[in-house]
Amino acid sequence: MGYMSNYLGRWRQQIPMLAGNRKQRARLTFAEGDFAAVYAMSDVHGCYNELLDVHRRIEEDAARIQGPKLIVMLGDYVDRGPDSSAVLEFLSKNPPPGFQRLVLCGNHDAELVKLYRKPAGILEWLGFAGTETLHSYGIDIEHLLQSAAGNETIARIIRNMIPERHIQFLESLPIMVRMGRVVFVHAGVRPGIDLEKQKDSDLMWIRQPFLDEGPQLPVLVIHGHTPGRAPTFGPQRIGIDTAVSATGRLTVLTIKGTRVGLL
Numbered sequence: 001m002g003y004m005s006n007y008l009g010r011w012r013q014q015i016p017m018l019a020g021n022r023k024q025r026a027r028l029t030f031a032e033g034d035f036a037a038v039y040a041m042s043d044v045h046g047c048y049n050e051l052l053d054v055h056r057r058i059e060e061d062a063a064r065i066q067g068p069k070l071i072v073m074l075g076d077y078v079d080r081g082p083d084s085s086a087v088l089e090f091l092s093k094n095p096p097p098g099f100q101r102l103v104l105c106g107n108h109d110a111e112l113v114k115l116y117r118k119p120a121g122i123l124e125w126l127g128f129a130g131t132e133t134l135h136s137y138g139i140d141i142e143h144l145l146q147s148a149a150g151n152e153t154i155a156r157i158i159r160n161m162i163p164e165r166h167i168q169f170l171e172s173l174p175i176m177v178r179m180g181r182v183v184f185v186h187a188g189v190r191p192g193i194d195l196e197k198q199k200d201s202d203l204m205w206i207r208q209p210f211l212d213e214g215p216q217l218p219v220l221v222i223h224g225h226t227p228g229r230a231p232t233f234g235p236q237r238i239g240i241d242t243a244v245s246a247t248g249r250l251t252v253l254t255i256k257g258t259r260v261g262l263l
Contacts, residue, residue: 042224075106
C-alpha cells in the first residue's frame with residue numbers, strides 16, 4: 001500500500017486544474033496483481049445512504065483477505081439523488097482502514113465543475129440535471145428562477161454555498177485506471193482506438209458504438225454511465241450502473257485474483 005501512496009503522490013502533481021477541463025485528465029496504470037481485491041462501483045448519483053451501506057459490505061467482505069485492497073469509483077457522484085454534497089464530502093475523505101480508493105470522473109461531475117467555473121450556462125445545466133445537486137447544498141434554484149434572479153446573483157449564491165474544495169476535488173480526479181488487462185472508466189472507450197489516444201469526452205460520455213462493439217482492444221472494460229436494472233455483460237465489457245437513484249441498488253463488481261464477481 002505504500003507503493004500506491006507514493007504513486008498517487010506523483011500523479012496528483014500532474015493533474016491539470018484548469019476550468020473547463022481543457023487538458024487531459026490523468027490516466028493511471030497498475031500491474032495485474034498489485035491488489036489482493038478490487039471493488040468497483042459506479043453512478044452513485046447523490047445516494048449517500050446506499051454509498052455508506054456498500055462501503056460496510058465491502059469492509060465485511062474484505063475482512064478475511066490479506067494484502068492491499070482497492071475501491072474504484074467510476075464517476076457520477078452528483079445529480080438525481082438527494083445528497084450529492086454528502087457523497088462528495090465522503091469521497092474526499094480517507095477511505096476505510098486497510099483500503100486505498102481511486103475516484104474517477106464522470107460526465108455529471110465534469111458538468112458541475114463547468115457550471116461552477118462558468119455559471120452563465122445555468123439554464124442549460126438545469127435542463128441536463130442539477131436541481132437535486134443544488135438542493136443538497138441548500139440552494140432553492142426554483143425560487144431563484146421564479147424571482148427573476150440574474151445569472152450573476154445565481155452564480156454568487158452557487159459559489160457561496162458549494163465549497164470550493166468540492167470543486168477542486170472533482171477537478172483533480174483521474175479519468176481512467178488500467179490494471180493489467182482490465183480498464184476502469186466511467187462510460188467506455190472508442191472502439192479500436194489505443195487507450196493513450198482516447199479523448200476525455202469519449203471516456204466520460206460514449207455509449208454507441210462501444211456498447212454494441214466493445215473496446216476492440218485486448219482489454220476488459222468495467223464501466224458505468226449506461227443504466228440498467230442489472231449489470232450488463234457485452235463484448236469485452238461489463239456495465240455496472242444499476243440506476244441506484246431509481247432502483248436503490250448500488251452494484252459492486254469484485255476482482256480477486258483472476259475471478260470477477262458481484263458483491
